[in-house]
Amino acid sequence: MQKYVYFFGGGTAEGKGDMKDTLGGKGAGLAEMTNAGLPVPPGFTISTEVCRIFYENKNTLGGDIQQQIQEALSRLESTTGQKLGSSEKPLLVSVRSGAKFSMPGMMDTILNLGLNETTVRAMAARTGNERFAWDSYRRFIQMYGNVVLQIEKHAFDQIFDHNKEKAGARLDTDIGAAGLRQVVEEYKAMVKEKTGADFPDDPLRQLQGAIVAVFGSWHNPRAIYYRRSNKISEDLGTAVNVQAMVFGNMGDTSGTGVGFTRNPSTGNKEFYGEFLMNAQGEDVVAGIRTPVPIKELQKVMPQCYTQLREITDRLEKHYRDMQDFEFTIQESKLYMLQTRNGKRTGKAAVKLAADMVKEGLITSEEALMRVDPMQLDQLLHPILDPEANATPLAHGLPASPGAVSGRIVFTADDAVEKAKEGKVVLVRKETAPDDIHGMDVAVGILTSRGGMTSHAAVVARGMGKCCVVGAETIQIDERRKTLTVAGRELHEGDWITLEGGTGKIFEGQVPTMEPDPSSGEFADFMAMADKVRRLKVRANADIPRDAQVARKFGAEGIGLCRTEHMFFAEDRLPHVQQMILSTTEAARRAELAKLLPFQRSDFEGLFQAMDGLPVTIRLLDPPLHEFLPKREELMVELAVLKAKSGDKKEIEEKEKLLDRVEQLHEFNPMLGHRGCRLGIVFPEISEMQCRAIFEAACAVQKSGTPVKPEIMIPLVGTAKELSEQKEIVDRVAQEVFKDTGVTVEYQTGTMIELPRAAVVADKIAEVGEFFSFGTNDLTQTTFGFSRDDAGKFIAEYISRGILKVDPFQVLDQEGVGSLMKMACEKGRSARSNLKLGICGEHGGEPSSVEFCHRIGLDYVSCSPYRVPIARLAAAQAVIADRSTGERGRTV
């Protein structure tokens, strides 16, 4: 019979720490801690396999599974010497979800399960604390009622608040045992009214219900949303952990806390965490009471503190990584509830990895695999300009680093709405899973309550988003949409600035500055990556300023300079438009001649900035109508002018313009007259651009700076297109070399961005000296997805599991990747030294970079800020190649 249920307790566990797939992260941790002899409350884990079976069997559990649960329960009862429902020694358990990857706040948890009218009395008798027993009971009914019976929290709050009021209680703790008993009474009556059935008294029925609810919660919308935005597969499923309860709320010698073995925000080697005395676990992370720094525990309960330090040190060494742990102290006895590799900011990830190499804990290859390349993004974000000398309005806890300015919004929905117009900072008393969509679109998050491990803090760190929490001096009125602090009242739409690294909050927009990625720990870490990687990393940059940023981030060349960006500049657009409106070649040439000096000086700047590194310049790509006013706007203007009997001359002029715009109008511009098709129909445009490139190259080289131009012909589908354009490149090059007396080395190549180009890549490689995969367009044409339009249904596709991820963000290796592989093989078969690169967005996405490494590209090119990500991803690709081929994951 297959094993579905794994027991742990009494110094030994059936599972193991490496069984995350089966036991989930939490279950595997509990097994490992138990096996390591740590003080873990006993219990059992129902495997993730059961979750899948549960869904396949239409939300039911089979007989085998039921039987194994029953057996494990019996063993738990004998291990603890307690019994579910016993009137003497009642067993109370927690029921928690636990997937392979932690999903904070997403899954539902039930505590104190096993309580009923009988056991609550036994509890009271055993602990001598009647209030605690009834409070546990009313908490249990509340949690169970909400999670399992799906009664909204509000219904319970109403009863509780009413009783509090009746009792004249200020705090929850002011309400006594009798009052709580009354609350329980009313809760049960309400449950019966809402569900038509009595609240289950039988602890076994309670347990059944709870297990089913945990499995059910795997598919709740928040969990689905979290998995989608964290790229976690729907198929994994969650395990269920049933564990004997320990109580942190049994009075002043009890407490509960969470912590990290090192600082997860900075990476500093310091014992880090928070706790609350006389509280249950949820109180710490829910942000309702602001917890106390863990070091305080040393004063309150020194013995427990020492034991905790000793245990967590062992855990870190055991797991060879920074640990995130939960503990409870019940009447002075310490229990470890959970441990796992701790989530960390990018900054911390880099520091931890580097430090652990120095400490001899891990190898440098392991260190490189420990950092998720995407996390580096956080280190590359701006910080506040120290010169600004701004005075903060308030301070909060530095939950997630970065510095951002945005307009204030007070609800997640408002955030989504206003984010369309610009940057917003989401300001909440505390955040909840319901707020995820708002957090997602906000540039920063500010809460007035909660600690470093509150929902807002954990989620924001995961998102790499600037976050300040627990800024308690701030008063938030969500209804009136105001924020009051230090005598100032701010409103929705007002600007605010957060500094996540320090927890400072400023009114207005405080200037920020770019971080310096070329020094310090970051630079050291990147140097480690650079030693390992084979792929070169270039940047996509159109202007000298971007090129400079790119070099600072370690770019080894420009992989894509889009010349059309130069065409859109204000001082050039009129010439571009005149050129397009010209009806003769001569007139077009006259306007192009005016554009030439602009283009030349742009290219000079680029060549100067790149100082001899290769610069790939793509000739004009977008359809010409993109440079003209919009057709429908002209139609409307003209219709209105006519309706109002407007100026005849104006009407005539607009009609003329509209005529030309109509001529150029396209139903599917993406598949229209663009790319090299422009240069073929209007060779004079290619000529001008080539002249500008070569004149700039010759001038810069003459001035002593080496240059390495690579001319890239876009949207080639046939070898002949490329050879026609290459002929222009070569001809103009020779003309300029002759005119200037300077000769520069250059290459001519093409973007592979059409399926046909991949299919006939051998023919194309006979002409072109390099290929650069334009995977944005290649994804569009391979899938038949317009990037501008597909957003709507791609979201639907991902939510239904038809696509795992958005192929515009993560390269579709199966489809688009196959075409790339074919193009590489065919291309190199015709030209063995063909240079191969990628310049689509995917060039900065780690899994895509790994793929590019695997199919043998020479370089990837991405946006300047993604260059470090690509550098690390390229190193990880090499390491993955060397080792088992499985990439590590630190979450």
Added chain:
Amino acid sequence: MQKYVYFFGGGTAEGKGDMKDTLGGKGAGLAEMTNAGLPVPPGFTISTEVCRIFYENKNTLGGDIQQQIQEALSRLESTTGQKLGSSEKPLLVSVRSGAKFSMPGMMDTILNLGLNETTVRAMAARTGNERFAWDSYRRFIQMYGNVVLQIEKHAFDQIFDHNKEKAGARLDTDIGAAGLRQVVEEYKAMVKEKTGADFPDDPLRQLQGAIVAVFGSWHNPRAIYYRRSNKISEDLGTAVNVQAMVFGNMGDTSGTGVGFTRNPSTGNKEFYGEFLMNAQGEDVVAGIRTPVPIKELQKVMPQCYTQLREITDRLEKHYRDMQDFEFTIQESKLYMLQTRNGKRTGKAAVKLAADMVKEGLITSEEALMRVDPMQLDQLLHPILDPEANATPLAHGLPASPGAVSGRIVFTADDAVEKAKEGKVVLVRKETAPDDIHGMDVAVGILTSRGGMTSHAAVVARGMGKCCVVGAETIQIDERRKTLTVAGRELHEGDWITLEGGTGKIFEGQVPTMEPDPSSGEFADFMAMADKVRRLKVRANADIPRDAQVARKFGAEGIGLCRTEHMFFAEDRLPHVQQMILSTTEAARRAELAKLLPFQRSDFEGLFQAMDGLPVTIRLLDPPLHEFLPKREELMVELAVLKAKSGDKKEIEEKEKLLDRVEQLHEFNPMLGHRGCRLGIVFPEISEMQCRAIFEAACAVQKSGTPVKPEIMIPLVGTAKELSEQKEIVDRVAQEVFKDTGVTVEYQTGTMIELPRAAVVADKIAEVGEFFSFGTNDLTQTTFGFSRDDAGKFIAEYISRGILKVDPFQVLDQEGVGSLMKMACEKGRSARSNLKLGICGEHGGEPSSVEFCHRIGLDYVSCSPYRVPIARLAAAQAVIADRSTGERGRTV
């Protein structure tokens, strides 16, 4: 040294009949006829290779070539006993182009070359016919002046007409030797004035000039246009034939003519042709004088006629095909000037092929290869409804069959202009190569002059276009744009009807009827093809009427029924729009329920019509916004309404509609929310369509007619899309089977129309039971060409030789075809009995059909009228496979 010049004459030739590539069609024919001992005037052929060298060397001929020409000329002089420029026995030659494929009227010809002040006198003396000598001379100057010196004809006509007038001459022949000498004088003066140089007197210089002009004419716009519309490669080049002149204009015992060994219009076995006494060859084909039927020759010169019959009979047996020949009789002696396989109408091609099989001249396989599948198109065109009993206005010669009605236009430019609004018939006194663009767009052509071999007749037959020529009772006034006949005056824009098969001309629109392709010679020929072919042929048909036509043409199933065409019908569109505007699934379902009966009855009709043959039904494909009013039109309407302070309620309604249209608006609809993406986001649409299909299928099957539905899911890029939709198909099928108590066999498959689908075809084939290549969309995405937009630059691409043909008309075997091949191989690797077909436009294009055969498709599907074309092409593919692999060509 390479051989560039091939001599023929004196009973032997250096070339051979199979050297068409080198000698061109005309040169090869002359060589073969000479070798066969026919009376051919001697001469030599300068090879097509020289034409290519000529262009490579910037329009000059190298020394080697010049030398070989000189040698051949000397041999010609000795063979004829004449000498260029001789004052006693002057050699006169013709210089003609001759490419591999005949291009009537496109290339320029020069006759009587060698005449000057000396030789004209020698000619006069030798023939004793001074008038003839001077007429030849003035003709030569005129031709040479126009073709080589590029002086417009008009300048010569002016001089000639002025002299005619002065002489009081009515006909050209009324002008005497002295008058012609005067004309020559004035011609020469005019040439000197226009060119700044004397007309060349030196015959060698004349010859040089003529050869260069022939090569030059290969690239004149008309020739390029002809090659492009007949898909003849630019690289072939033309040969130049220099041949001793014989004279058909040497008086009443001389004449010239052209003929066919069988009737090229009907295919009947009758000696067929025309001649003119006392005329040069150009007079016959130029349509200036209406020639006499060739049978008259029997009366005029019985001996020559008998010799001609005997020679041409031999020629037909020799070439095993109907011959098109030219001859000249000089003073009672017959010379054969040219023979070649004759162009023929589709009707004639079929009859000739069938007859020649019966005669034992060719095998049935040869017969099948003899007919260009595209020619069959002509047989499928409408004929006049005999019931109409219309009385013709006039009769002309039946130059090219078919029956058409159109509005009268009098110039080619007008034809192009007016054809945009509807059908036009081009009416001309005679047509010239300048008129090609007008003939191209006209549905029919009518001339008042010229014979069956006139320009109009030859070109129209090539185009498969209805044509009546030589309708001499018609008076045409091109300036006033009127046509007068039988007392009626018709104007531009008036309707006229032509019957090309009988030469009848009718006023107004006479009803036409469809031909019956299921009986007679055509049916016999097609049966011959059906015996040979392996590919099945289906039709694309959306409605029962089309399905019936398709079956009549031999379709063996429906390969594509586009259900959206049903959505656009007037009585359904409002429901479709309401469905789209609905914001809830329930509301959408309510509207879909109203559409269901319509769809069901459409499908019932289709199933009935196809009587058990397979019917492939594609689920909804176009983006939903296609069913709503156009966005820009709404914007304009709304802006105007507002500008005019229109009705508030109307504005509000329009705003609401525009909102929804804006939501659905797409930048690139081709790559947008369409195809299976609709059915995935709105499964209720697929459900309704499947229900309609299965309810129809069950009802029809219950009524006793077998059904074979195949459900086709469009635009699939991933296997999961197909499996999601297939789940709906199967579920609804089971529901309907249960409800109706009837079960029908069905298949579910997909279109392969995205590159990604081809790449992952193995995965898709695990789900789908058939693939149908949607090569329209596959061409769009593989090339990145929008069919709606690419027209402009594709024309440019073809004219520059970047593309050989339009890939939307002729399948791109190298690119798109490679993907298809990959998909076939991958698909069959996963499902060995996967059914493979094609339903793009290419399914009815012969070279594409051959490719489909080669890669192993099971069927092709095309428009009903193309079904016979596909049937023949499929048979030819089998024969080509069996033989050397080279497809025959009869032109």
